[in-house]
Every structure is written in C-alpha cells, then in structure tokens.
Amino acid sequence: MTEGGAAKSTPSPDAARSSVRSVRVRVWDGPTRWVHGLIIILIALALWTESHDQMDWHIRIGCALLGVVLFRLAWGVFGGATARFSSFVRGPATVLGYAAKLVRGGASVHGVGHNPMGGWSVVALLGVMAAEIGVGLFCVDVDGLESGPLSDRVSFQAGRAAAHWHTLLFNVLLALIILHLCAIAFYAVVRRDNLIGPMLTGRKRLRTTAIGSETTPADLARGGSAIRIGLIAAIALSVAIWAAYGFKI
C-alpha cells in the first residue's frame, strides 16, 4: 500500500510493440483500494454482529469504520490524483452531460478515475456512512443497557431517536450500495467495462487517447509517500480509538 514513485504505469510488451495504442496504467492508488476493501469487510461485520446480538463488537467495528472513513476523507484532499475530491466532484452541467453521453452510448465516454456521476456516488456513500457512524455513537438500545460510546451525552429518549435514525440511514446506505452495484453491473454488461478488476489491482488497460492530455500515466500513478499515508492513518486511527472511549482519554 506504500508504493510511491512513478514506475507504476507499465506499458505491456505487446502494447509497446503496437506503438503504444493501449497502456496498463495505475488508476487507483493503494490506500484508496485498501480503504474500499476495508469498508466492504467492516460493513459486512457490522451487519453480522448486529444481527447476532454482539453489540460490543458492533460498536468497535463502527469505530473502526469511523477511522477508515476519516482516512478516506483526508485522502480525498492529500491522496493520489484519482482519489482527490477536487478531481472527481463535478458540477451539474458536467454530470448531466455525462449522463446524456452514457444514454447515447458509443465510444468510451470517460478516461480514468471516477466519472462525473460516480464521483457523486462516492460523495453520497461517504457522507451517509459518516452520518450513520456519527449517529451510531449516540444510539441507545430499547432495553437501555446497550449504547454507543457517546450515549452518556444524551437522554434515553434522544438515544432512542438516534437509534431510529441509525436504522433509517442504514436503509439509505443500503440503497446507495445497491445502486453502486447496479452501476458496476451496467458498466460490465452494457459498456463492457470491468470496474472491479482495477479496484482490486489498481491497474487498468486504457487506450492512450482515453487519458486526458493534462494527465500523463505518471501523474495517475502518484499515490503518496509512506510517511504521508502513515501519518494520515495514525491520526484517523487515533480519532477512532478516542471515539470508542467516548472522547474521554
């Protein structure tokens, strides 16, 4: 996850032979992919522990997710090119234009990184996750005994209200996840574009024309130094642990 430097876009041998018509470029940096994987695992664990009455673990997992989401938010500012919010949060005109192109079909409509619609999907997923975790810290179970690490700051009734919001926001999150999966299926089936592979390996084969003129493969590869990743991860982890202890240490 600490691979840095510029040697990450390696034109494959046969691509090189055919005068570099397509190249295998790094489109997602390591931390972005690790965060994505951790989110999948932790949400699955949060669901499992909740449905098996393991609330102590559910709360710990929620705090771990808080750390991961905080890391991703910071990575959206300090991370690799395709991970930065500034690279993928686009205005409504761009989003609608992209949607229109998508409906019309035809040739490749987007190069690397999140497309204008997918960018907002990321913002929505991270935003709802942050809200879900934030509310979760204040939740109180119907029996009163189980409660989130910040429940002592609120009344029993406010904690119960938080629990209702926690359920509601989870359903919103679930809807967004299903939409996310449908979009992946759409790209795979309709556009013959495999989005899962690059999210696992970080690499994607691209026609050279699909890479924007201002971004060279070397730019896309930049993932950040080990120190930068470690520093952000350490801060995010500290906040997560601090939250688990109700911000009391």
Next chain:
Amino acid sequence: MSATYGGMRRRFRSMASVAVAVAAVVAAGAAAADALSVLQARQAHYKEIGKAAKALGEQLKSGAPSLPVVQAAAKQIDALAPQVPSWFPAGSGPAAGVKTQAKAEIWAKPDEFKHDAATFAEAAHKLDLVAASGDLGAIRAQAQAMGQTCKTCHEAFRERDD
C-alpha cells in the same frame, strides 16, 4: 289519534336508537381515551426503566464505574420490574386502536407473558442484591443476564422497531 300515537312511538324508538348509538360511540371513545392514558403511563414507566438501564450500562462500560449510580439504577429497576404485568390491562393493546408496539400476544398468551415478566423481575431483584454487594464483576454478569430477560420478552411480545 292512533296514527299520532304510532308516530310518537316510532319517533321515540328512533330517538332511543340514536341515543344508544351515541352512547356506544361515547363509550368507545372513552375506552380509546382510557387505552391511550394506560398506554402513555406504560410508556413512561418503560422509559424510566430504560433510563436507569442506560445509566447502569454506561457506568459498567466506563473505566471507573460509580457504585452509587449503579446501585441507584439497580434499585429503581428492581422497584419497577414487578409492576410490569399491571401496565398491560385488557383493552390496552393494538385492538384498542392505539399506536402501540405491544403485541396482541400479550393478551392472547397471558401465562407466557407473565412468566417472562416474572423472569425479568427476578433478574432485576438479583441485580439489586448483587449491586449492593459492590462486586463489579458480578454486577456486570447479572446486568447482562437481566438484559437477556428484556430481550426474550421483547422478542416475543414487542413489535420490532422499524
């Protein structure tokens, strides 16, 4: 004359039936209002238990639990727990038209409901005794055991939250 008399009788009959209907509506309304006040009192009682259990759980989770807070909470739950069956008089369930998460099974299976309530009351009383001893490990274990009796009864007799 007889026609007038018959007319009066008919009028009387129709007035009487109107009166009966009005009385029925009023009675139903009164029953609903009654069910509502029972429901509100029941919810207030459960919220007191919830509030005490919340304080208890938070103390037991914290690094340095306050024994007086734990003991007061345990005492309060012990005082309220035996009252639970009395908060569910007949006609205060979903059939009464009030918005409640109390399931009709409470009144359909009264013995099972009373058994679950008694199990809770026993666990709460034991918690009160253990809390008085001041042994935090034993208090934690008994609080968990009591929490399980809450869950058992809620699963059988309380509609799940949305």
